[in-house]
Every structure is written in structure tokens, then in C-alpha cells.
Amino acid sequence: MKAKKKLDLAALSSIPLIMTLANSMLIPILPLMQRELKISEMQTSLIITVYAAVSIVCIPVAGYLSDRFGRKRVIVIGLSIVAVGGVVSGLAAWLMNAHGYGVILLGRFIQGVGAAGAFPVVLPLVGDMFDSKEEVSSGLGMIETSNTFGKVLSPVLGSALALVVWFLPLAVIPVISAISIVAVLCFVKVPPASGSGGAEETKGFRAFVHEVASLLSEKGRWLYAIFAIGCLAMFIMFGFLYDLSSVLENRYRIHGIYKGLLLAIPLSAICLSSYIAGKIVGENKRRMKMFSVVGLFLLTAAMLTCGLVDSDNLWFLISLMFASGVGIGAVLPSLDALITEGIDKKERGTITALYSSARFIGVALGPLIASVMLKQETGLFYLFSGCALLCSLLALFAIKPSKEPAQDDQKKSAA
Template identity: 65%
Template structure:
């Protein structure tokens, strides 16, 4: 009852914060169904096309820990607003470059995506610690993180349909709308989110910060690195199979535009719905979080093995398998978010969750790049995904050992 009352009181704060992962996801995932069209319009290679996703994620990987430190020192809300503003600028560079330049559009788009990635580093990754700051009980934090993760995955569900629909108007429109979406989120966060007063307190100097970070990593040890690895690999598999599916639908089945977006939305809906359900169920039971992650990764690995063995049977069969794989990913993500947010003291939460977000962005960067190189060896691509899932499952079993008091 207390959890419900606390969340009701903060519902507008949560709604504003949930707009950030939604918009950051749209900014990236809207492009996935449009990549083959961009490739044709700009006469670039498959690997060059995948770099439109990879460059965004790659620069975020480097900037996220810095943003986490700055959020501990100067306040989470301030860094989020700056991050969203930079995202808007990067989106404007990409959109204007695609619109105005007949030659060199590709490199201008990449430059804009680079800037956009810097902004993204100061936006979504800071949402996890600010939610941890806003609520006192583990139940409240888990439920709220479930909402945030659901918003993230809902953005992934909507993005292929929206991206395809926008590209039917003008091929670069998915790039051009990003500044406007960012401005909406800036307005919501600025007016609705109230940061806790302690958030503005002084943080240690950079040298002392590095010493404290090293100590935190040493004290928490294996379980923390395990969560970094699993978050990275879950995103690697998700963005890898989405990139693969986007190209396969167009090249093999001639499914394009909104129809293609709707098909891509099916596995993403599985991730969204299972994330929402997992966030509601896990509460503060860390042992439940562990087993949700194990089961989710086992389901993901099994479906990837079957995809490798029987992928070419029918498109319907492939979509069913990827739907089940999405359920597995969705089961794992809220548990990982809750474990890392609740397991770290507030003073270090911004930095540690930012490192976790960096790890996830490594997966986002690597998935499309690897999938683009293995498109002609699709069986081995799925076997690679399965092997990664099995390793992550074993890591969870042996590295995550919740204390009995948290069961």
C-alpha cells in the first residue's frame, strides 16, 4: 500500500523520466528498419550502414561514465537536461545534412550521430540512479525501474513502425524528428521532475572519485562485473537479431515500409510485455531477480539454437522464435537494473549504473556490426548468439549469490 502511494505521488516525475528512454530508443531504433533504404539512397555498403547505429553507441560508451560522475557531482537533473539538449543538436546536424547535402550526406549523418551519442550518454543512463534516489524502499525502486525499462522497450516496439512510416514520407525524416522529440522530453523533465535535495550536495574531487570507484568495484567484485557482462550481451543479441531481421525481411521476403515495421515490432513487443511483467513480480526479492535472469537467458539461448537449426523453414516460424527470444531478454533486463541499482550505495550509484549503461551500449554498438558481417552465414550468427546466452546463464548461476536476507 505504501509503495503504491509513494509511486502515485511521483507519477508525473516518473512519466517525465520515462519519456527519456522512450525518446532515446526512438532516436536509435527508428533507424533500424530504414537502414537498407539509407544504404540505397546514399550508395554505401552494408558495413557503412551499420556504422550509423554503431557510432552513436560507441561514443556513448566513452561518455557515459563521465556523465555518471558529473551527475553525482552536479545533480542528475542538470546533466539529463544538458544531455537531451546535445541529443537535439546532433539530430539537427544529421537531419539537415541528409536534407541539404547531395554529396557528403553520409559523413554529415555520421557526425550528427556522433554528437547525438554524446548527448545520449547524459540522458537515459542517468535515469536509473535518479529513480534510486527518488524512492526509499526496494519495492518502490523495482516497480519504478520496471516502468522505465518498459518505456525503453515500448520505444523499441513503436520505433520500427514509426521509422518506416516516416521514411515513406522522406527517407531521412526519422533523423529529422529527433530534435523535436528531444525538446518535448526537455520540457517534461524541466517542469515535472523534482530531484531530492541531497542530490545537489558536493561530490569528491576527480582523484578521490577514482579511488572510491576502484574501492567500490573491488568490494562488490564478481557480481557487479557479471551484471555488466550480461547487460552488454543482452543488448548485443537484441540489436544483432533486429539488424538481421530488418535486412532479411527486405532482401528475402520483399517486406518493406510499415509492413516491415509491424513485423519487427513483434519480437520487440515480447521484450516490452515481459519487461513490464518482470518489473511487477520481482519486487525486492533478489533471489527472484536471479532466477528470472537465469530463466530468461535459458529461453533466449534455446530459441537461438533452434533458429540456427531450423531458421529457413518459414518466416512465421522465425518470428515465433524471435518472439520467444524477446520474452527471454525482457525477463532479464528489469532484474539486472534492480540488482545493480539497489546493490550500490547512493553516493556511487550514478557512476556504477553509468558503467552498466556503457556496457549495454557496447552491445548496442557491436550487435549490428557483427550481424552485418555474418549475414551470409546466418546459421553461425544464431549459434554465436546461443553460445553467448549460455555463457551468460552460467555466469548468473555462479557469480550472482544474493544474501539470504534478500530472498
């Protein structure tokens, strides 16, 4: 990989890192926010859910706009909107205190709109930047690793910032967004195929919808399976993180930095596993499938054990969460690579956006369902294990890699 491309990739890697911080940094301080804002557990979960829920709707639109007008332009606009939303939420928490909940949600809504135009567009842009499939896979592994590293850093950073003042994790989002904007503007050079003008960019929305419908009809079986797996994997991850955050505080009376460090353990497993998987899978689609199936079966076993074994041992619980993180981390870069390498460049932004939208459905539902089932924790883990088992079966039977490597983007299919 050329040094110039490494700078491009480093700048792009800042986007999932910052988008993750903007969301996951709040998970360890949700109980604190609940007390400060005097709201219920379900209202608290909406601080995470509203950010993800609006992204579900906006991500496909952002994917279409990135195909039509250029990925870099959409990314910069999206990051700017995230910064504006951060200002709204931060000022509401600072100036309105316990009366600012509604305005905080408005700011999170705005952030979700911006996030839809940032991280999801990064994945197809990485696919545009490299010709070598091995470099694409490695680049996607770095992006997913940056995403998961943000999740590792976020509980510790969020807990540390909240020690200064409880709403500081909300207030720093505009600052970190500005850093990413500068990095993208300075280092990311748009490939000619992205936003270069021409016939593809003059197509109307109706033609675009027809093409997407045709593509889904042609490759729907494996695409729908990957969408479902991405959705349910995020549902499980954000659900068990919300549950673990509440359990650490309410059952074990663990707060502050120590709580953030414990939350970072399963997230570190996701980060390390994503990095290793991204390096190993390369352009081997069968290996991508293998990593997905094995990772999902490991996740199923860990979640089922959490439900079956009623143990008060904290480290036993953390160990199972670590194993779950390893399983999720093995899956994510494999799914990214299967989609990015299985879709023609001119349609890649839109299909990747649909996939990202499916993932955000899981992000939105995880904390919400977990907040409702906090007093039925055994049932919650059975739900997670059932979802993981369903994903395992989808990966095993619905994803069928081609026997020979494809030479042309237009002829290539991951199913």
C-alpha cells in the first residue's frame, strides 16, 4: 500500500473512530445522565436509540447522494452536521440542566442525520480507492478496526470526561468532528471513478431505484442475509453493552474509570478480532464465510452460557462478554469485504448504505430492548443467543462464495 494511500486511509479511519465516540462514549454514563436529567431507563436508552434510528432512514439517501455527487463531499457535509448536533446537545445539557432532555434528543437527532452521511460512505470509498482486492480487504479491516477501537476507547474516555462534568462527553463531539473534517479535507483524494461526472451521475432517482431493485433481485439471497447478520450482530453488541453498563453500576456498584475499563474489555476483543480477521481473510471469500460462521457460533455459545449459568462472579461474566466480542469482531470485516467486493463500484455506495442502515437498526434496538428487559436478564441473553444462532445459520446456508476469484467488478458476485 502506497504511503499516499496510507494517509488517505488514516484520514478515513478517523471517521468511524469519531462517529463511534459520538455514540458509544455515552454508554458508560447513561445511568449518570438518568440521574442528572431525572428521566426513566427507557428515556435514557433513547439518547442512543434516536441517534441510530434517524440514521436508518438517512443512510440510504446518503449512499445515493454519494454515488451521484461524490463521496468526499457527502462525508464532509455529514461531519459538519454531526458537529452542529453536538453543539445543540452540549449547550442544552449545560444551560438547561434537568430541563434539557428534549433539546438533547433534538441534538442527537441532528447528529444521527450527519452520521448517516459520514461512516457508511467510508466503506464504498475504500473500495473505490484500491484496485487490488487484497488491499481493499486490508483497508476495510483497518476501517472496522478503527470503528471498534473507538468502542474500546469510548467507555474509558466517556467515564473520564464525565468526572470533570457529566455532560462533557456530549460537549466534545463538535471538537472531535472538526478534527476529522480537517483530516478528510487535507488528505483524502477522491478517485476519478467517484464523483467524476458523466452518465452515471445524471441518472434520475427513478432509474436509481430501478437499478437497486434489479440488483437486489439478482443477488438478494446473500445480500439480505448479510443485512440481517449485520443488524442482529449490532443489536446483540449494543444490547449486552447497555446491560453490562447497568449491571456494573447497579449490582456491583462500580463507577467511573474502573467501570469504563471493564466495559472496554469486551470491546477490546472486538477490536483485536476485527484487525486479525481483516488481515487474514484477504480476498478469499470462503475464508470470509468461515470467519463469519465460526464467529457467530462463538457468539451464540457465549450468550447462551450467560443465560444458562446464573453466576454472580463478575470475571466469569466479563470472560463471556470477551468471548462474545471475539465472535462479533470476526464477523464484521468479513461482511464488509463480502459486500464491497461483490458489488459493482457504481452501485457500491447505495448497497453499502443499505447494509449500514441495517446495522443501525440493531444499534437502535439494542439499548431499547435491553432497557425494557433489565429485570429479565436471563430472557435477554436467551434472546441474544437465539438471534446469534439465526445469524449463524444464515451465514452457513445463505452466503455461498463463488468457487473462482472474479476478475471484473461487473461480473463478480459474492454469492
